[in-house]
Amino acid sequence: MIEIKNLKKIYNGVTVVDVPHLIINKGESVGLVGNNGAGKTTLFRMILDLIRPETGEVLSNGEVVAGHENWKNYTASYLDEGFLIDYLTPEEYLYFIGGLHQQSKATVDETLVKLSDFFNGEILKKGKYIRDLSKGNQCKVGVASCVLQKPELLMLDEPFANIDPSTQFRLKNMLKELNRSQNVTNIVSSHDLNHITDVCDRILLMEKGVIIKDIATSSSTLKELENYFGVGQEAGELTKDI
Template identity: 45%
Template sequence: MVEISVSQLIKKFGDKTAVFIPEFCFPAGEIIGLVGNNGAGKTTLFRLILNLVKADSGKVFFNVMDNSSVPRHGKDGETAQHISHLDEAWKQYVAAYLEEGFLIDFLTPREYFTFIAKANGIEKQDVEGLLEDYRPFLGDEILGRQKYIREFSAGNKQKIGIAAALLPSPQFVILDEPFNFLDPSSQNHLKTLLLEYKKRCHASILLSSHNLHHTTDISDRIVLMEDGFVIKNISERTDGAIKELEDYFL
């Protein structure tokens, strides 16, 4: 299991502070919904975590936990190896899909999935079996047709990117607006897929979404950002907490 913690993390673009988070931890084994209005800093935070942009200051740590006998954070039987961006090992635990630029659009979906599998040490003959877990989400429109990724609709590109992120079974998955471009049936398939994935792989999923309903449906924790700051960390999905979020966005 993997959790991600940030310390004194700051990113500015000119005079604007996009992210300023003194201390925060995204726990292991949870679906975490990151919500906030446009410009809150959600995507910038994801890019900082993934080392796609360089922080002005601060650190990101990937805490890889095992079941040894030394207590950690008050939890008996847990220890952690703390990995920073300086150690490339963090990449074996984390996967993401943020936007269409993550795709290789001159490949077919199967070629792309095979490429992702090879990059993660998965044998080519095992790819088909792994894709069966995602068939209800992807459908024959993607798995049954031989055409390039660039020829698919925005919604199907979204599906391909999400499935590719999950394919290597990472312990921590980051998804930016995963419900965007999806039709209602696909949105429901995705919610089921993410819940099953978390349970099967004991993984964390950090996702941002403007769709508060879908986010609260599946998230164990809701984190609210505003102007680059984390202003709420809601770990109990009570009616009062959900109402408070709804009122915030009125």
């Protein structure tokens, strides 16, 4: 699904991402974890061709992402509120996204009914523009727009950060169901180790732009990550092995 080759990004002489090789297979649910400044968002933006690397390339289904368009037909992403059109209402924005994917208003409405629990009565028919919503509710709109697109690849950057506990639970179930029933490839970053290990069957740990560990999620993964982030480089459980 995704293959990264010799990908490197440098800002002001500092290497912020350096990934020699990485493969994410179709149908995998992958979590990306790391402290602030680890390079997670920069990596996401290069996968989505939002910024260009100094060296290397990203391939999606065998096609180079940079300069090509086909991958956009099956990829949905929400990294932050900058992905939204803030002067629209949620309904206007979601109908707009649906229209880009040749969906009628009635088809969009069918999907929105299925998302009613996720919205928790806080999004639709409130007469608010997206810019007037809380960051958590903006995130709900962003995630809903991704679901509308019926993607094969879904990328979310810190989706649990600003939403309430009930919505976190619903989002986790949604991601699991998309992966299980539709074989959607999920790539999700999060600082919440409980959520990310619950949702993802594979964890990538980044530090200073480098993926220092590629972990198949097991019953011990959460403890392993907690040990690492609890005592930093003194944690003996995680070593560079990829």
